[in-house]
Ligand SMILES: [Mg+2]
C-alpha cells in the first residue's frame with residue numbers, strides 16, 4: 001500500500017489561539033467567530049507542508065455544542081472563520097474533521113461516546129480511507145495528550161506542541177516522538193524527516 005503522506009493537525013492551540021473561558025478563566029476553544037485569531041506563523045507553516053507534498057487534514061474535538069454551551073450553528077461559524085482566515089493566507093485543507101460528540105453531553109444526538117473523539121483515532125482513520133493516506137508515513141501534530149494518543153493509535157509519528165495556554169491538557173506522560181514550541185517548529189521537524 002503506498003498512499004499519500006499526511007500532516008494531521010489539531011485546531012485549537014495549534015492553528016488558532018485559545019481564549020479565556022468566561023467561567024473558569026482557563027484558556028479554551030473560541031466559541032464565537034469574532035474570537036478566532038490565528039497563531040502567528042501557523043499559516044506559513046501549513047503552506048510549507050503543502051509545498052513539500054503533504055496532505056493537510058484537520059482533526060478537532062469540538063464538544064461545546066454537545067455540552068449545551070453553544071449552538072451547533074455557532075460552532076460551525078467558528079470553524080468557518082478558522083477556514084476563512086487560513087484561506088486568506090493561501091491555505092486550504094484536504095479534509096477537516098470535527099468530532100462534535102461528548103459522552104457526558106446534554107444535547108441529544110451529540111451526547112454519546114463515539115470513535116472519533118480524540119484520543120480515539122477515528123477521524124484520522126476516516127480521512128485515511130477517504131484520501132488513501134499512508135498512516136505510517138504521516139504525522140499527528142497537536143497540543144494535548146489526546147492528540148498524541150490519537151496519532152499513536154493511528155500509527156502516525158507524533159509531535160506535541162507546547163502551546164502555553166493548554167499546559168493544563170498535557171500531563172507530561174504522553175510520549176510523543178517530538179516536542180515543538182509551535183506549529184512552525186513542528187513543521188521543521190516534519191520537513192527534516194523527509195530529507
Ligand atoms: Mg488543541
Ligand SMILES: [Zn+2]
Pocket residue numbers: 099100101114115116117
Ligand atoms: Zn465523535
